[in-house]
Structure formats: C-alpha cells, structure tokens
Amino acid sequence: MDRFQMIFQYFQSNSESVMNGICGLLALASAKMYTCFEFSCPCLPRYNMAYSLGIMFVPPVVLFLCGLILNRQSLVMLEEWRRPQGHRKKDLAVIRWGLQQEWPMVAPVVWIVVTLLDGKCLICASSGSVDPKKFVGFANASPVQVQQLLAKMPCKDDELMRNNTSHRAVSRYLRCWSQALGWSIFLILIIAVFLTRWLRPCFNQATLLQAHHWSNYIDIEQKIFEETCCEPSRLFAHKCILHFFESMWQEIKLHSFSLPRQGEGAEGEEDLLRGITDQDQVNKLLKMWYYEKPPLDVSQVTQK
Numbered sequence: 001m002d003r004f005q006m007i008f009q010y011f012q013s014n015s016e017s018v019m020n021g022i023c024g025l026l027a028l029a030s031a032k033m034y035t036c037f038e039f040s041c042p043c044l045p046r047y048n049m050a051y052s053l054g055i056m057f058v059p060p061v062v063l064f065l066c067g068l069i070l071n072r073q074s075l076v077m078l079e080e081w082r083r084p085q086g087h088r089k090k091d092l093a094v095i096r097w098g099l100q101q102e103w104p105m106v107a108p109v110v111w112i113v114v115t116l117l118d119g120k121c122l123i124c125a126s127s128g129s130v131d132p133k134k135f136v137g138f139a140n141a142s143p144v145q146v147q148q149l150l151a152k153m154p155c156k157d158d159e160l161m162r163n164n165t166s167h168r169a170v171s172r173y174l175r176c177w178s179q180a181l182g183w184s185i186f187l188i189l190i191i192a193v194f195l196t197r198w199l200r201p202c203f204n205q206a207t208l209l210q211a212h213h214w215s216n217y218i219d220i221e222q223k224i225f226e227e228t229c230c231e232p233s234r235l236f237a238h239k240c241i242l243h244f245f246e247s248m249w250q251e252i253k254l255h256s257f258s259l260p261r262q263g264e265g266a267e268g269e270e271d272l273l274r275g276i277t278d279q280d281q282v283n284k285l286l287k288m289w290y291y292e293k294p295p296l297d298v299s300q301v302t303q304k
Helices: 002-011 016-036 048-070 072-082 092-099 103-118 120-129 143-151 167-203 205-244 246-254 266-273 279-291 299-303
Strands: none
Touching: 016 048, 016 103, 048 103, 048 120, 072 092, 072 205, 092 205, 103 120, 103 167, 120 143, 120 167, 167 205, 205 246
C-alpha cells in the first residue's frame, strides 16, 4: 500500500516530463481500448443515435476524469479558487495556469478522433437522417420502409441489406463525412495547441513564469503542511492511547510490556503539541489554517 501511494504521489508531481509521459500513455490506452472494443450497432430507428453517442462521449468523460485525478495541478487550482480570502489574497494567475493545462484533454480527444476516423459510430448515428432521394435504392419503398432500411444500413449482414443496392453508397457517404470531421477536429486542435504553446510565451514570459512559480509553491506548501502535521498527530495519538491504558497499567507491567514512564519525553512532546489537549483544539487550528492562511511575507520572521 505504501509503495502504491509513493507511485501515485510521484505521478501527481509537477514534473512536466512525467505529465507528458502520462499524457501519451492515456492517449495510447484510449486508442487501444477503442480498437479492442467491438462496436455493434443495434440497427433500430430509436436506438442507433443513443447508442452511438454513448460510445462516442461516455468513455472520453471517464478518461478526462482519470486525467484530472492524476493531475495534481487541477487540485491546486481548485483549492486556490475555493479557499477563503484570509490574510493572503487569491492568485488568479494560478487559476489561469491550471486552466491552461490541456493535457487531461488529450486522451478524450484521441478517443473521439479515432472514433470519427473509424466511421462506425457516425454511420450508426446518422444513417436514419440521410436523405433517401440522393440514392436510387429507395425509389419504390414507403416512408416506413425507408426508415427501417436506413436504420439497418450499419448492419451489412441483415437480410434487407443484402438485396439493397444503396447500402455501400450510404456507408461510403457517411464514412467520408466522419473521416473529414475527424481530420478537421485533429487539425484544429493541433493548431490551437501550437498557438497556445508557442505564441503565449512571446507576449509576457515574466507573467507565465510567475504563475508557474506560485502554482508550484502552493503545491509544495500543502505537502509540507501535511508532513508537519504528522509528528504532532502521532504524539497526540500516543498520549490518547496511553491515557486509555492507564487503568490497565498494573496488568501491563505483569505481562512485561515496556511502556514509557510518565514524564519521560514530556517536555519535547509538549513543545510539539503546542498545548493541544483535545480534538476541538486540533479542529480549531486546522480551521484557522484554512480560513486565515498567512500572507507570503517572511520579513517579520527574519526581523525577530
């Protein structure tokens, strides 16, 4: 469990190389999952659209949430946005920096683009909305039959499709639109990322560096706060446990258990506990830290 926690914390670090690696792995995983997934269109007028949209957009939402879980930067941004003002003003640059971290969107976009390039989802979703007048195979069919035939277009093994001459034409028509849409989205995103990554530093590099610095500072401050809380928490738990076993002191001595004597190390523990004697005081200190974070000014401390 400790090893898993260490690995998870390592992946949540702010190292850009690690983030790029995770980004690539999630993108490859999304593409691999789609290739392993067997798409089966229901070929029913009322269910084709719902099934196709679910396949196209539900997995990207899951992949996006996984990206947010691994990206500690999004948690830092959320904490900075939601925290009370206190004695420290909120840094909007940190929030903007977190919003500009686009890598959690890579895996969902890869899934959508691969789905469109494959074409099966769009053929299944849009087969019922094709204009039958553009194809010759629907001339002698009634409106109800036309809708049934269009809904069964993705199912080439269906009996109705074997004798229909427009099956291949409709499939090619929708597949071309699907691939054109997929390549267009891919090209637009590449251009957008290029402009964001390469042109943004050209305007105000100093502001970008400041936002990056203070974003890392807030992340490191939270980690140090958690580490600092560990020792007083351990001592507080130690005192509570000893107090619980005071009534069994004689029995513990009979069984030769070695426990520290009363007063041993008390001075050091009291210094670390800072006078904390009950749960309400711990909650009060944590609440004060949350609502009244100190300003980023250490001049008074250095003067003392």
